[in-house]
Amino acid sequence: xxxxxxxALEDVQARVIEISELVTVSIDKATxxxxxxxxxxxxxxxxxxxxxxxxxxSLDEQAIQLLAMQQPVARDLRVVVTALRVTASLERMGDxxxxxxxxxxxxxxxxxxxxxxxxxxxRMGELDVEIARELTKLLAAPTAETALPIADxxxxxxxxxxxxxxxxxxxxxxxxxxxxxxxxxxxxxxxxYHERFADHAVSIAKKTVYLHTGAWDADAALDARxxxxxxxx
Amino acid sequence: xxxxxxxALEDVQARVIEISELVTVSIDKATxxxxxxxxxxxxxxxxxxxxxxxxxxSLDEQAIQLLAMQQPVARDLRVVVTALRVTASLERMGDxxxxxxxxxxxxxxxxxxxxxxxxxxxRMGELDVEIARELTKLLAAPTAETALPIADxxxxxxxxxxxxxxxxxxxxxxxxxxxxxxxxxxxxxxxxYHERFADHAVSIAKKTVYLHTGAWDADAALDARxxxxxxxx
Numbered sequence: 001x002x003x004x005x006x007x008a009l010e011d012v013q014a015r016v017i018e019i020s021e022l023v024t025v026s027i028d029k030a031t032x033x034x035x036x037x038x039x040x041x042x043x044x045x046x047x048x049x050x051x052x053x054x055x056x057x058s059l060d061e062q063a064i065q066l067l068a069m070q071q072p073v074a075r076d077l078r079v080v081v082t083a084l085r086v087t088a089s090l091e092r093m094g095d096x097x098x099x100x101x102x103x104x105x106x107x108x109x110x111x112x113x114x115x116x117x118x119x120x121x122x123r124m125g126e127l128d129v130e131i132a133r134e135l136t137k138l139l140a141a142p143t144a145e146t147a148l149p150i151a152d153x154x155x156x157x158x159x160x161x162x163x164x165x166x167x168x169x170x171x172x173x174x175x176x177x178x179x180x181x182x183x184x185x186x187x188x189x190x191x192x193y194h195e196r197f198a199d200h201a202v203s204i205a206k207k208t209v210y211l212h213t214g215a216w217d218a219d220a221a222l223d224a225r226x227x228x229x230x231x232x233x
Numbered sequence: 234x235x236x237x238x239x240x241a242l243e244d245v246q247a248r249v250i251e252i253s254e255l256v257t258v259s260i261d262k263a264t265x266x267x268x269x270x271x272x273x274x275x276x277x278x279x280x281x282x283x284x285x286x287x288x289x290x291s292l293d294e295q296a297i298q299l300l301a302m303q304q305p306v307a308r309d310l311r312v313v314v315t316a317l318r319v320t321a322s323l324e325r326m327g328d329x330x331x332x333x334x335x336x337x338x339x340x341x342x343x344x345x346x347x348x349x350x351x352x353x354x355x356r357m358g359e360l361d362v363e364i365a366r367e368l369t370k371l372l373a374a375p376t377a378e379t380a381l382p383i384a385d386x387x388x389x390x391x392x393x394x395x396x397x398x399x400x401x402x403x404x405x406x407x408x409x410x411x412x413x414x415x416x417x418x419x420x421x422x423x424x425x426y427h428e429r430f431a432d433h434a435v436s437i438a439k440k441t442v443y444l445h446t447g448a449w450d451a452d453a454a455l456d457a458r459x460x461x462x463x464x465x466x
C-alpha cells in the first residue's frame with residue numbers, strides 16, 4: 001500500500017500528464033481551426049485555455065505544499081521540482097494554441113492563412129501536434145532509458161519547425177508573395193506561435209532529463225547521446 | 234552572525250537581483266541599438282545574453298540544492314521556490330532583449346525601425362527599461378508593503394506597452410504606412426518582443442506577491458488593491 005505522501009507525488013505526476021494531454025487537444029483543435037477558418041473550434045480552444053491556466057496554477061500550489069509539508073528528498077524532490085519547472089511552459093503552450101485560435105477567429109469568415117503558405121502551416125501544425133503527443137509520452141516515461149529517445153525525437157521535430165519558420169519569412173519576402181500587410185502580420189505571428197510552441201516542448205524535455213538523471217546540463221546529456229548515435233562523417 | 238543556510242538564502246536573493254540588473258542593462262542597450270541601428274551595441278547584448286542564460290541555470294541549480302540539503306520551511310521555502318519560479322522569466326526577458334538586438338544587427342546598416350514607428354518604439358523601449366528597473370526594486374523589496382506598489386506600477390506600465398503594441402498593428406495596417414513586407418515583419422516581431430518583455434515582468438511581479446504574502450491568487454490580491462485605490466466613478 002502506498003503511503004499518503006507517495007500517493008500525492010503520483011497525483012502530481014498524473015496532473016502534469018493530464019495538462020500535457022489537454023495542451024495536445026488544444027493545439028490539435030487550434031491548428032485545424034486555423035487551417036479551415038473554423039470559428040467554433042477556435043472558440044473551444046480559447047475556452048479550454050482558461051482551464052489549462054487554472055490547472056497549472058493549482059498544480060503549482062499543490063507542488064509547493066508538498067515541498068512545505070513533506071520535505072521530499074532525492075528522486076521525490078526531483079519529481080516535485082520538475083513539476084514546478086514545467087508547468088509554466090505547459091501553460092505557455094496552451095497560450096500559443098489559444099493565440100493561433102485567436103488569429104483564426106479574428107479573420108473569420110476569411111481564412112487566417114495567407115495564400116501560398118497553406119502547406120507550410122499545415123506541416124507546422126502537424127509537427128506541433130506530434131510534438132505535444134511525444135511530450136505527453138515523455139512526461140509519462142518512467143526511466144531515463146525510455147525518456148531520452150523521446151526527448152531526442154522532440155528536439156528533431158523542433159528543428160523541422162524552425163526550418164519551416166524560416167521558410168515562412170522567405171516566402172513572405174519573395175516577389176511572388178501576394179498578401180497585404182495584414183497577411184504579413186498574420187503569417188509572422190502564426191509562424192512565431194507555432195515555433196514557440198515547439199520550443200517550450202524542448203525546454204520541458206530538457207527539464208525531464210534532469211528529473212531522470214539528476215544531470216543538470218541536459219544539452220550536454222542529449223548532445224552526447226545524439227553524437228554517439230550519429231553515423232561517422 | 235548568520236548561519237550558513239541563511240547566508241546561502243541571501244545569496245540566492247542577491248543573485249536573482251543581479252540577474253534582473255543584467256536584464257535591465259540588456260534591454261537598455263537593445264532598445265538603443267534598435268533605435269539607432271548601432272550594431273556594436275547589438276553585439277554586446279547578444280554576447281551578454283549567454284551570460285544571463287548561464288547565471289539563471291546556475292541559480293536554478295543552487296536553489297534546488299538548497300531545497301535538497303536544507304529542506305527550508307515557511308518564508309525560507311518561499312524565497313527558494315520564488316527564485317526557481319522567476320528565473321525562467323528573467324531568462325526569457327534576456328532573450329527578448331537579445332531578439333531586439335538581433336533585429337538591429339540583421340538590418341544594419343539600415344535601421345530596423347520602419348518609417349512612422351520611431352516614436353512608438355522609442356516609447357515602448359523606454360517603458361521596458363523602466364519596467365526592468367522597477368522589477369529589480371521589486372525583487373529587492375523586503376516586505377509586502379514595499380513590494381505591492383511596485384508590482385502595481387509594473388502592471389500599469391505593462392498596460393501602456395500593450396496599448397502601444399496594438400497601435401503598431403493599427404499603423405502598419407493603415408493606408409499611410411509605406412513599408413514593404415520586410416518592414417511589416419520587423420514591426421510585428423519587434424513589437425511582440427517589447428510586449429513579451431513587459432509580460433514576463435508582470436508574471437514575476439505576481440510570483441513575488443506570493444513570496445511576500447503567501448497568497449496564491451496574486452491577480453486577486455493586486456486587483457483588490459488597485460480597486461481599493463481607484464477613485465470612485
